[in-house]
Amino acid sequence: MTELPEDPWWSRAVFYQLYPRSFADGDGDGVGDLHGALARLDHLTHLGVDAVWLNPVMVSPMADHGYDVADPRDVDPLFGGIDALDRLLGAAHRAGIRVTMDLVPNHTSAAHPWFVEALASEPGSPARERYIFRDGAGSDGAGPPNNWVSVFGGPAWTRVSEADGRPGQWYLHLFDAQQPDLNWDNPEVPADLERTLRFWLDRGVSGFRIDVAHGMAKPPDLPDMAEAGSPLLALGRHDPRFNHDGVRRIHRGIRSVLDDYPDAVTVGEIWVFDNADFAKYLRPDELHLGFNFHLVRADFDAAELRSAIDNSLAAASLAGSPPTWTLSNHDVEREVTRYGGGLVGLARARAMALVLLALPGPAFIYNGSELGLPNVELPDSVLQDPVWERSGHTERGRDGCRVPIPWSGDVVPYGFSTSPDTWLPMPSDWGPLTVAAQQDDSSSMLTLYRRAIALRKGRSRLGRGICWLPSDPGVLAFRCEDGLTCVLNAGAAAVPVPVPDGKVVLASGPLTDAALPPDTAVWIST
């Protein structure tokens, strides 16, 4: 294991999550791509972020918008192909921004050559052994091998037709049927992942966000879920689909490759809420960082937020790793909407941006958060997330947080594309939310993010912990190791804040007579 520097770059970095379909469209087909991202790179420079997390751009039929990978070592033409990625990497590096990519090791696309070969091969053949094929239950094999459900709804198993046309075996897919789960007990699978890791690292990528890092390893006998039909993680520690101890070996394998690239980082997507279990992923020979979803799940409520922060800190400190922070991502409702929507939701999202950026450890900003974008209510006819179909139209899915970014102008598509037919329709009232409308407005969300990031950069140290200060029940007040104090009023009434003159570093909204209004946060220097 390679010794890391005491404070590697990622231990205090601000990451920008760039969802390529939605960031900027360079070729006018209504879908964002890497040419578009390159053309808009100065947005990230102005924002002051240290690194990008790029959602999957590999070759894919896009059944789950890139999380169904058909060739892990090439870039899809929809996004501009691998040359576009190389150009983006070059320009980002010149601008001092590192680029990390998504890695999807739990499953492939059904269009991956391995799966195509598996379907054309006999039950029990080596090609089937790369995936999780089983005979069905019952004398005719007509029932699924166990009662597992897919995270996207419906059964986690699909039955295939064998070469002679008769109904045959079943394969496991924890997500969409187009995303067959790999068999990580087959040595070909980790060997191929190692090739993929080195392929991108050698091209200048600075690390990976590991998709479903708590998946991959399954219990050998694939026991039934205690309660079939339970949604993702509702069963916690007793859900046999996730968090099986076999993932340890897989993450150690990933880490041993990364150790050959000491500057690179791995961030696991770990939907595990027991602190001790979470910390296991961050042992010194496993992942560097773990995505932490406590804040994403917390309401705008002082007690909930405090407990989310405490648990995040506790889990990370058990592992001796920096805690990570995020308010949203491409899978969850945008925070403006989650916190109540409208002006109230926006004020709360502004306040939470200051909490996020005050806390020690890396922060992840989902594209559009810096503009205060809300979730969008989309009509049924345009929904694309597989969740919508698989849930039998009971769950609308995640499209509402993936609507393209508005750049300029008063009309759709606000400079996102030259085509008005964007892959998800953009609301007609987003003119005031564009980057152009916000960039010179001192009271805009964009300006708040820029200032907060710039101030954070100037802080000598972020440290690893915070100290809670006594406060009213609806208020959160904490002091960071470098002396910065953050106070958030999540209550219903204004509260007095003893702010010495000239000590307010930044506020998310106007302060009145040394009182902090509801839905407002402030940074105070000591």
Ligand code: GLC
């Ligand atoms: C992760 C991704 C999500 C994707 C799923 C399956 O949770 O964040 O977008 O659908 O994995 O790959």
